[in-house]
Amino acid sequence: MSVTATRQPTPDISRRRASLRPSENLVAGALVALLCVFLLISIAFPLYALLSKSVLNARGEFVGLANFAAYFANPILVTSLFNSLFIAALSTVIVIPLAFTYAYALTRTCMPAKPLFYALALLPLFAPSLMSALSLVYIFGNQGFLRWMLFGNTIYGPIGIVIAQVTYTFPHAVLILVTALGLSDGRLYEVADALGTSKTRIFRTVTLPGAQYGLISAAFVVFTLVITDFGIPKVIGGQYNVLATDVYRAVVGQQNFEMGAVVGMILLVPAVLAYSVDRIVNRRQVALLSARAVPYQPAPKKARDLGFVVYCLVVAFLVAAALGVAVWASFIQYWPYNLSFTTANYNFPRFEPNGWNPYFTSVKMAALASIIGTVVIFTGAYVIEKTKAFPMARGFAHFLAMLPVAVPGLVLGLGYVFFFNAPWNPLNIFYATLTILVVNTITHFFTVSHITALTALKQIDREFESVSASLKVPFWNTFRRVTVPICLPSILDIAVYLFINAMTTVSAVIFLYGAQTKLASISIVHMDEAGFIAAAAAMATMIVATSIAVKVLHILLDRFFLARFQFWRRR
Amino acid sequence: MKNRLKLTVAAAALAVASVAGQVGAQTALTVYTALENDQLGPIKQAIEAAVPDVEIVWMRDSTGVITARFLAEADNPQADMVLGLAVSSLMMFDERGLLASYAPVGAEALAPAFRDDRDEPTWIGMDAYVGVICHNTAEGGAAGIETPTSWQDLLAPEFEGKIVMPHPASSGTGYLTVAAWLQMMGEDDGWAFMDALHQNMAAYLHSGSAPCVQAARGERVAGIALDMRGVQERAMGAPLEVVVPSEGVGWEMEAAAIVLGTDHMEAAQSVMDWIATLEANEVFQQTYAIVAHPDATNYPDGYPEGVQEALIDNDFGWMAANRERILAEWTSRYEAKAAPRN
Numbered sequence: 037m038s039v040t041a042t043r044q045p046t047p048d049i050s051r052r053r054a055s056l057r058p059s060e061n062l063v064a065g066a067l068v069a070l071l072c073v074f075l076l077i078s079i080a081f082p083l084y085a086l087l088s089k090s091v092l093n094a095r096g097e098f099v100g101l102a103n104f105a106a107y108f109a110n111p112i113l114v115t116s117l118f119n120s121l122f123i124a125a126l127s128t129v130i131v132i133p134l135a136f137t138y139a140y141a142l143t144r145t146c147m148p149a150k151p152l153f154y155a156l157a158l159l160p161l162f163a164p165s166l167m168s169a170l171s172l173v174y175i176f177g178n179q180g181f182l183r184w185m186l187f188g189n190t191i192y193g194p195i196g197i198v199i200a201q202v203t204y205t206f207p208h209a210v211l212i213l214v215t216a217l218g219l220s221d222g223r224l225y226e227v228a229d230a231l232g233t234s235k236t237r238i239f240r241t242v243t244l245p246g247a248q249y250g251l252i253s254a255a256f257v258v259f260t261l262v263i264t265d266f267g268i269p270k271v272i273g274g275q276y277n278v279l280a281t282d283v284y285r286a287v288v289g290q291q292n293f294e295m296g297a298v299v300g301m302i303l304l305v306p307a308v309l310a311y312s313v314d315r316i317v318n319r320r321q322v323a324l325l326s327a328r329a330v331p332y333q334p335a336p337k338k339a340r341d342l343g344f345v346v347y348c349l350v351v352a353f354l355v356a357a358a359l360g361v362a363v364w365a366s367f368i369q370y371w372p373y374n375l376s377f378t379t380a381n382y383n384f385p386r387f388e389p390n391g392w393n394p395y396f397t398s399v400k401m402a403a404l405a406s407i408i409g410t411v412v413i414f415t416g417a418y419v420i421e422k423t424k425a426f427p428m429a430r431g432f433a434h435f436l437a438m439l440p441v442a443v444p445g446l447v448l449g450l451g452y453v454f455f456f457n458a459p460w461n462p463l464n465i466f467y468a469t470l471t472i473l474v475v476n477t478i479t480h481f482f483t484v485s486h487i488t489a490l491t492a493l494k495q496i497d498r499e500f501e502s503v504s505a506s507l508k509v510p511f512w513n514t515f516r517r518v519t520v521p522i523c524l525p526s527i528l529d530i531a532v533y534l535f536i537n538a539m540t541t542v543s544a545v546i547f548l549y550g551a552q553t554k555l556a557s558i559s560i561v562h563m564d565e566a567g568f569i570a571a572a573a574a575m576a577t578m579i580v581a582t583s584i585a586v587k588v589l590h591i592l593l594d595r596f597f598l599a600r601f602q603f604w605r606r607r
Numbered sequence: 608m609k610n611r612l613k614l615t616v617a618a619a620a621l622a623v624a625s626v627a628g629q630v631g632a633q634t635a636l637t638v639y640t641a642l643e644n645d646q647l648g649p650i651k652q653a654i655e656a657a658v659p660d661v662e663i664v665w666m667r668d669s670t671g672v673i674t675a676r677f678l679a680e681a682d683n684p685q686a687d688m689v690l691g692l693a694v695s696s697l698m699m700f701d702e703r704g705l706l707a708s709y710a711p712v713g714a715e716a717l718a719p720a721f722r723d724d725r726d727e728p729t730w731i732g733m734d735a736y737v738g739v740i741c742h743n744t745a746e747g748g749a750a751g752i753e754t755p756t757s758w759q760d761l762l763a764p765e766f767e768g769k770i771v772m773p774h775p776a777s778s779g780t781g782y783l784t785v786a787a788w789l790q791m792m793g794e795d796d797g798w799a800f801m802d803a804l805h806q807n808m809a810a811y812l813h814s815g816s817a818p819c820v821q822a823a824r825g826e827r828v829a830g831i832a833l834d835m836r837g838v839q840e841r842a843m844g845a846p847l848e849v850v851v852p853s854e855g856v857g858w859e860m861e862a863a864a865i866v867l868g869t870d871h872m873e874a875a876q877s878v879m880d881w882i883a884t885l886e887a888n889e890v891f892q893q894t895y896a897i898v899a900h901p902d903a904t905n906y907p908d909g910y911p912e913g914v915q916e917a918l919i920d921n922d923f924g925w926m927a928a929n930r931e932r933i934l935a936e937w938t939s940r941y942e943a944k945a946a947p948r949n
Binding site for chain 1: 637643644645647648664665666667668669671672675676678679682683685745776777809810811812813814816817818819820821824825826827843844845846942
C-alpha cells in the first residue's frame, strides 16, 4: 500500500490534498471507533452485566438491594468479609515496611549487586500467586520440615494465607517504592546535612515525606491484590473463608450467580478506592520534583551498606525459597516417605484429564494475547495520542482504557460470565473458547500496557506528525517508519508483560475456561484440589520456567538486537 | 501500512477463529464427568478405540460442581453426554426432563442394580464406589492412635484435628457417606454422630480423593475417601491402611446418560452401547472394584476384603430426593461452625 501510494502519479496536487486529508481522518476515526467498540465489549458491558446481575433475582426480576441484604444477613458470609479485610490489612502492614527497607537499600545505599537483588525481589512476578502457598505446605504443613516453628499452630488458615500473600505482593510493592524513592531531590539532603540535622530526623522529615505517595499507592495496591486473590486461600486457607473463595464456591460450586455478583461488587470497592487514591497521588507527585532538582546520589558507608546487604540477602533468600521449595518438591517421589528424585510428577496425564494440554493451551493463549494485545494497545495508544480527529471519541477511548486497572481479575471474570454467557447475547458463541480467554487477558492487563505505550509515545516529538503532514505523508506511514522503530523497546516491554501475566493469571479465567481450553494455572488449582500437590507444583514450575525464559529472551533481544535501533539516543 | 494492518488483524482473527472452532472430521462429544483424573485417559482411549470417529472431550469436576453446572446450563446445555456421574445426580436430571431416553444394546447382561428397568430408560450403570477410611499407620503409630475398625472409632479424642473428609456439597464421596450414616443410624442418631465427628474434623475438602491423599502423605492421620484412591496410594508406597468400617459402608453408583437435545445422538448412542459391554466393564475395573457387568473379573490388586458384604442397602431414589434437604441441613450445622476453626 505504502509503495503504491507514494508511486501514484500526482497530476494535480490540490486535488490530491483535497482527497487525502478526509481519508486519513476517516482511517483515524475508524481506528478510534474500533478501539471504543473493543473496549465497550471487553470492559464496559461486562461490568454493567455484573452490576445489573447483583440487583436481579434468579428469574431476572429487579429486586433492588435484596441480594446485598441477603448477603449481610448471612453470618458465614459476613465472617468471610471480615476475614478478607483482616488478611489484607495484616499482609499490607507486614509487606510495606519489608518492601520499603528493600527498596531503600536498592536506591539509597551503595550496596553491591543491586541488579541481582532487584531481580530476586521480582521473582514472584513470574509465578502464579498460589505457588508460594504450595511451598508453604511443604515447609510448614503437618509434615513440613519447619513445622515446629509454628508452635503447634496450623499453616492451613490465616497464618499460611498471610505468609503466602506477603511473598506474592512483595515485588509489586518493591516496584512502586523503588520508583518513589528513586525520585528525590539531592539538594534537600545536602542542606539538611549542612545544617547538622540528625540522620533519624532527615529520614523522618525528608525521606518519608518524599516517598509518602509511593507508600500510599503501594499500600493500596497490596491491599487490593490480597483481598481479590483467589489462588492462595484456595490452596492454604483450610476452613478459613475469604471473599475470593466465597465467589468461587458460589459461582462454580453452587452456580449461585446472584450471590457471586454481590461479592464481586463488594470486591470492586477496595479496588476502585485504590484506583482513585492512586490518581490523586499521581497528580500531586508531579509537583513534588521541580525542574531544578538534583538526583540524590548515595555515598558509600561501610557499616550501613553491610547491614543492608545482610537484610536483602535474608529477604531475597526467603522470597526465592518460597518459590524454590515448590520447584524442589515437584521432583520428589513421595513426600515425606520417599524423598528420592523423580520426574514422575511431570507425567501430567496421571493427574490431569487433559494431560499436558493445559500447559500448551496456556502458552498459545499467552502468545495470542501478547501479539494481538500489543498490536491493539499500541495502535490504540497511537491514535489516541497522535491523531487529531474526533477528540471526544479519543477521550472516551482513553477513559475506557484506564478502567481495567480498577477491576480485579476475579470481578472481570465474573462480568464476562454474565455478559458473554447470556442467552440473548450473540457473542455467547465465544463462551468457553480461547477467543474469550485472550480478550479477557488483554483487557485485564490493558491499562498498564496502555500507559507504557503512551509514555513512550509522549517522548516522541509531535513535530514528526506535523512534518509528515506537511510532506503529505499519511500518518500510517509515519507510524510504521518512525514511531514503531523508535518505540520498539516499549512495544517489546508490552508484549512480554502481557505474555507473562497471561501465563500466571488464575482469578480472571477460572470462570471462563471450557472443556478444551483449560489453562495451566487452572489445572494447578484442580490438581491441588484433588490432593496431587506435587503435580500442582510441577505445573507451577513449568509456568515459572516459561515466563523466566521469555523474560531472559526479552533482555537479550533488548540488549543485543534492539540496541542497534537506539543508537540515535546516544550523543 | 493500511493493508499490512488489515492483514495483521485478519491473520489474528483467523488464528483466533481457527482455535475457537476446532471442527475436525471426527465427532467431538463433550462429556461431563466426575470420574477421577487418572481414570479419564484410559477410558477416553478405550471409547475412541471402540467407537470409530468419536472424540471424547472431558469436562471434569467434583460431583457437586458438575451437577450444579449441568443444572445451571439446563436452558442451553453444553454437554452431549454425562458419563461417570453419581446416579443420584442423573436421577435429578431425569426428573427435570434433561436426559434423552435410550436402551443400550446388551444392557440386559448387567447386574439388575445397574440397570434402568423402566420402559424408557435414560441411564446405564457403570460401576460403584465406596466411602472408606484411609488410615496412616505411620503417623497413627507415632501419635499412639490405633487403626480404627468402625465409624464410632473415629470419635476417639486422639483423633481431634487429625481427620479430614470430603465436603458433601462438592464431593460425591462426601454425600454418599453422609447419606449412608443417615440411612444406617437413622436421621437423629446420624446427625448426632456427625456432630461428634465434627469435633475431630480438621477440614472438609472439596474432593473425594484429597482426604485419602492427605492421609497418605501424613498430612492427616485419617481421611474418609473413596476406596480406590486408598488402594492406589498404598501401592505407591504410602503407609496406609484402607479400613472398611464394621457398621457398613455407603456407596454410590456411577452411570452414563445422553443429554436431551444433543447434536450427536448417534455417536452418543454408540458410546452408551459400548458402556454395556464386558470389555468396557473390564476397563472400568482397572480402577473400580465393583462394576456393572457380573462377568468382569479384572479385580484390582490390593483391594480390601469384605467390601461387597459391607455395602449398605442403598436407596438411590431417597438419596436423589433428599439431596438438597440434607446438604442444606449439613451446611447450616457445620459450615457455620467450621468457618472459625483452624
